[in-house]
Amino acid sequence: xxxxxxxxxxxxxxxxxILHLLLGGPLCVCHLQAGLGEPQVKISKHLFYLxxxxxxxxxxxxxxHVYRLPARQTEELKANLRCLQECAAKDRQFRSDMAxxxxxxxxxxxxxxxxxxxxxxxxxxx
Amino acid sequence: xxxxxxxxxxxxxxxxxILHLLLGGPLCVCHLQAGLGEPQVKISKHLFYLxxxxxxxxxxxxxxHVYRLPARQTEELKANLRCLQECAAKDRQFRSDMAxxxxxxxxxxxxxxxxxxxxxxxxxxx
DNA sequence: TTGATATATTCCCCATAAGGAATATAGTTT
DNA sequence: AAACTATATTCCTTATGGGGAATATATCAA
Numbered sequence: 194x195x196x197x198x199x200x201x202x203x204x205x206x207x208x209x210x211i212l213h214l215l216l217g218g219p220l221c222v223c224h225l226q227a228g229l230g231e232p233q234v235k236i237s238k239h240l241f242y243l244x245x246x247x248x249x250x251x252x253x254x255x256x257x258h259v260y261r262l263p264a265r266q267t268e269e270l271k272a273n274l275r276c277l278q279e280c281a282a283k284d285r286q287f288r289s290d291m292a293x294x295x296x297x298x299x300x301x302x303x304x305x306x307x308x309x310x311x312x313x314x315x316x317x318x319x
Numbered sequence: 320x321x322x323x324x325x326x327x328x329x330x331x332x333x334x335x336x337i338l339h340l341l342l343g344g345p346l347c348v349c350h351l352q353a354g355l356g357e358p359q360v361k362i363s364k365h366l367f368y369l370x371x372x373x374x375x376x377x378x379x380x381x382x383x384h385v386y387r388l389p390a391r392q393t394e395e396l397k398a399n400l401r402c403l404q405e406c407a408a409k410d411r412q413f414r415s416d417m418a419x420x421x422x423x424x425x426x427x428x429x430x431x432x433x434x435x436x437x438x439x440x441x442x443x444x445x
Numbered sequence: 446t447t448g449a450t451a452t453a454t455t456c457c458c459c460a461t462a463a464g465g466a467a468t469a470t471a472g473t474t475t
Numbered sequence: 476a477a478a479c480t481a482t483a484t485t486c487c488t489t490a491t492g493g494g495g496a497a498t499a500t501a502t503c504a505a
Contacts, residue, residue: 194332194335194410194412196335196403196406196407196410197330197331197332197335200326200329200330200335201330203326203329203330204323204326204327204329204330205323205492205493206320206323207493209320209322209323209326221451221452222451222452222453223450223451223452232494232495233451233452233453234452234453234454234494234495234496235493235494235495236452237452237453237454238453238454238492238493238494239493240452240453241453241454242492253501253502255451255502255503256450256451256452256501256502256503257451257452257502258451258452258453268406268409269406272402272405272406273402273406275402276398276399276401276402277322279398280322280394280395280398280399281322283394284320284322286320331462331463333463347481347482348481348482348483349480349481349482358464358465359481359482359483360464360465360466360482360483360484361463361464361465362482363482363483363484364462364463364464364483364484365463366482366483367483367484368462379471379472381472381473381481382471382472382473382480382481382482383472383480383481383482384481384482384483
């Protein structure tokens with residue numbers, strides 16, 4: 194029942210919002226922080242939880258820790274992420290998170306990896 | 320984020336197994352008990368939890384309490400139950416639960432509502 | 446080296462929930 | 476009525492996890 198693990202990761206609002214944003218591609222913690230409007234500790238802890246359960250992978254890019262969904266996913270995970278994507282499309286909260294993130298990407302300060310014009314160092318692998 | 324409620328219901332193994340069996344149709348507690356091989360208290364409590372969160376409905380048929388998935392389901396719930404159905408198909412535990420239940424239906428004692436030839440009193444609404 | 450930035454970790458408190466044993470309730474049968 | 480069946484509820488203990496404040500670590504910049 195690896196399936197349980199998936200649901201346990203999905204059953205907290207903050208984690209769900211994090212995963213939803215990650216469906217759009219890899220993100221560093223500060224972006225998640227900005228997108229969700231939640232304190233750093235909170236995000237960090239949930240990311241730890243998600244990593245511990247194999248729901249995200251992390252990679253350091255300079256000073257930033259970039260998180261993303263796992264490269265290889267079980268069928269259960271794939272199916273549920275697809276389902277989440279579908280459900281999230283209509284939800285106010287999820288849409289607002291996405292909007293905030295998008296805005297940040299467009300006009301964000303150059304200090305932030307995804308906002309800065311991509312360099313070799315900051316360009317992220319899909 | 321009604322979606323969270325759904326995941327919170329799905330994130331326990333016993334509840335997940337209960338819901339999976341209910342995907343096959345309404346069941347009384349004793350059948351769930353037999354299908355899962357778990358103590359009555361445990362099942363009863365999880366059913367209470369599920370009912371409290373709108374994931375199941377209950378109806379009394381004589382001495383039996385028959386549980387089923389809600390007649391009207393939100394899109395989120397529908398999508399996730401579909402997903403569960405899909406994921407469960409390959410899982411050993413789920414298949415074994417189903418097998419036990421099926422066996423019980425075929426050769427079960429007449430004391431049990433689903434096994435007994437259906438009467439007006441025991442026939443269940445879809 | 447010093448300072449700043451990004452993130453993680455620790456400590457503490459609190460809420461929720463899981464599990465079992467024992468007991469209660471409701472309906473059925475005799 | 477009494478006995479039995481199916482199910483729920485209460486009481487208790489324990490584990491897990493969530494949240495925040497403060498602190499630690501690591502990397503980068505000057």
